[in-house]
Amino acid sequence: MGRVGVLLLNLGGPEKLEDVRPFLYNLFADPEIIRLPITWLQKPLAWFIATTRSSKSQENYRQIGGGSPLRRITEEQAEALQTDLHQRGQDAKVYIGMRYWYPFTEEAIAAIKRDNVEQLVILPLYPQFSISTSGSSFRLLQNLWRDYPNLQPADHTVIASWYKRPGYLQAMADLIQRELTQYEDPDSVHIFFSAHGVPLSYVEEAGDPYQQEIEECTELIMRTVNRPNKYTLAYQSRVGPVEWLRPYTEDAIADLAERGIERLLVVPISFVSEHIETLQEIDIEYREIAEEAGIHDFHRVPALNTHPVFISELSEIVIDALNAPSVDVSETLRPAEQVKIYPPERWEWGMSPAAEVWNGRLAMLGFLALMLELISGQGPLHFVGLL
Numbered sequence: 001m002g003r004v005g006v007l008l009l010n011l012g013g014p015e016k017l018e019d020v021r022p023f024l025y026n027l028f029a030d031p032e033i034i035r036l037p038i039t040w041l042q043k044p045l046a047w048f049i050a051t052t053r054s055s056k057s058q059e060n061y062r063q064i065g066g067g068s069p070l071r072r073i074t075e076e077q078a079e080a081l082q083t084d085l086h087q088r089g090q091d092a093k094v095y096i097g098m099r100y101w102y103p104f105t106e107e108a109i110a111a112i113k114r115d116n117v118e119q120l121v122i123l124p125l126y127p128q129f130s131i132s133t134s135g136s137s138f139r140l141l142q143n144l145w146r147d148y149p150n151l152q153p154a155d156h157t158v159i160a161s162w163y164k165r166p167g168y169l170q171a172m173a174d175l176i177q178r179e180l181t182q183y184e185d186p187d188s189v190h191i192f193f194s195a196h197g198v199p200l201s202y203v204e205e206a207g208d209p210y211q212q213e214i215e216e217c218t219e220l221i222m223r224t225v226n227r228p229n230k231y232t233l234a235y236q237s238r239v240g241p242v243e244w245l246r247p248y249t250e251d252a253i254a255d256l257a258e259r260g261i262e263r264l265l266v267v268p269i270s271f272v273s274e275h276i277e278t279l280q281e282i283d284i285e286y287r288e289i290a291e292e293a294g295i296h297d298f299h300r301v302p303a304l305n306t307h308p309v310f311i312s313e314l315s316e317i318v319i320d321a322l323n324a325p326s327v328d329v330s331e332t333l334r335p336a337e338q339v340k341i342y343p344p345e346r347w348e349w350g351m352s353p354a355a356e357v358w359n360g361r362l363a364m365l366g367f368l369a370l371m372l373e374l375i376s377g378q379g380p381l382h383f384v385g386l387l
């Protein structure tokens with residue numbers, strides 16, 4: 001048997017303030033994040049949103065020290081996993097492939113080829129599957145291997161999601177228990193699960209299993225915690241004008257405050273590392289909202305990072321995958337034409353005269369709006385909240 005490799009997939013984050021704009025460009029140029037009716041407008045619009053959003057986003061990164069800690073933490077996780085696998089007699093090499101920043105997935109695939117990896121386990125660092133996260137990375141691999149078939153390891157297998165794994169649930173429960181024991185009256189603490197949101201259409205139109213997996217995951221964690229505490233699930237980090245999964249975190253906080261709840265323990269659940277949404281959005285923005293609403297006691301559990309129970313579960317996921325039949329990336333994805341994300345079907349590119357006319361009008365409208373915004377700094381795109 002040839003060399004064994006593990007490819008950890010993650011989002012990536014800007015390491016310096018100068019990286020923010022090109023990072024945002026990569027993100028918004030991804031059709032799994034925003035899908036436009038007019039394909040050729042994807043890149044100009046990505047450039048436009050990235051350019052106009054970057055100062056706001058930079059300010060957030062400035063508040064957490066000028067960059068994302070994601071690369072450092074992911075490297076620590078990769079090293080801990082590799083050591084743990086070696087201790088179990090599994091001589092695997094662990095690679096990191098980020099979707100929107102360094103080290104890019106393409107670099108990882110090149111290194112995997114160079115090292116002659118023959119058996120590859122593809123493990124996203126997202127516990128739950130979403131079209132916009134793991135799905136986007138799988139799509140990238142599928143396209144890469146379609147264009148360069150010789151880069152594909154002979155034997156490779158994909159893990160779509162792993163939120164039901166006992167070690168993951170145990171590690172999450174452990175983090176919650178540890179925080180709860182700091183309170184005099186732990187049972188009075190309201191546990192607040194905050195998941196990263198996605199647009200509602202992902203779930204309702206494209207069939208993203210994300211919401212179902214998040215809901216089941218919170219129930220499983222609460223069962224593992226095995227305490228009588230009340231809990232809530234809400235969705236954070238909404239961007240853009242469309243409707244996202246509800247309830248929104250800020251609304252749920254206001255609701256709880258109104259009901260007289262004074263102690264909140266926030267648990268971020270869609271991501272396993274500290275990142276801008278925990279360090280800035282929860283710790284700074286949501287804390288402020290909570291305190292203004294009268295919740296004087298606002299705590300957050302840390303992210304898993306290199307929690308030993310979590311890392312050892314990752315090893316078990318890898319070992320189980322090596323001993324099971326392979327799963328190809330294509331099996332975790334719907335065919336591209338079936339994924340309807342943005343916008344509703346009637347706007348799709350088509351050969352009908354009506355569609356052509358509308359595409360032309362939309363393009364002109366979009367271009368005009370863009371010019372207006374660029375000249376005035378204010379306009380419809382500000383109005384709908386995209387910027």
Ligand SMILES: C=CC1=C(C)c2cc3[nH]c(cc4nc(cc5[nH]c(cc1n2)c(C)c5CCC(=O)O)C(CCC(=O)O)=C4C)c(C)c3C=C
Nearest residue numbers: 011012013014033057068070130132133196198270275276
């Ligand atoms: C499971 C986690 C995540 C989902 C689902 C997700 C969907 C999603 N995100 C955006 C837009 C942005 N995301 C940004 C940063 C970001 N997103 C996640 C995770 C999920 N995103 C993480 C961990 C990070 C931060 C990485 C870091 O630097 O620490 C950003 C940039 C930051 C900002 O300007 O606010 C944007 C924009 C969409 C549109 C989306 C679903 C369609």
Ligand SMILES: [Fe+2]
Nearest residue numbers: 011132196237
């Ligand atoms: Fe995001």
Ligand SMILES: [Fe+2]
Nearest residue numbers: 237238277281
């Ligand atoms: Fe955010």
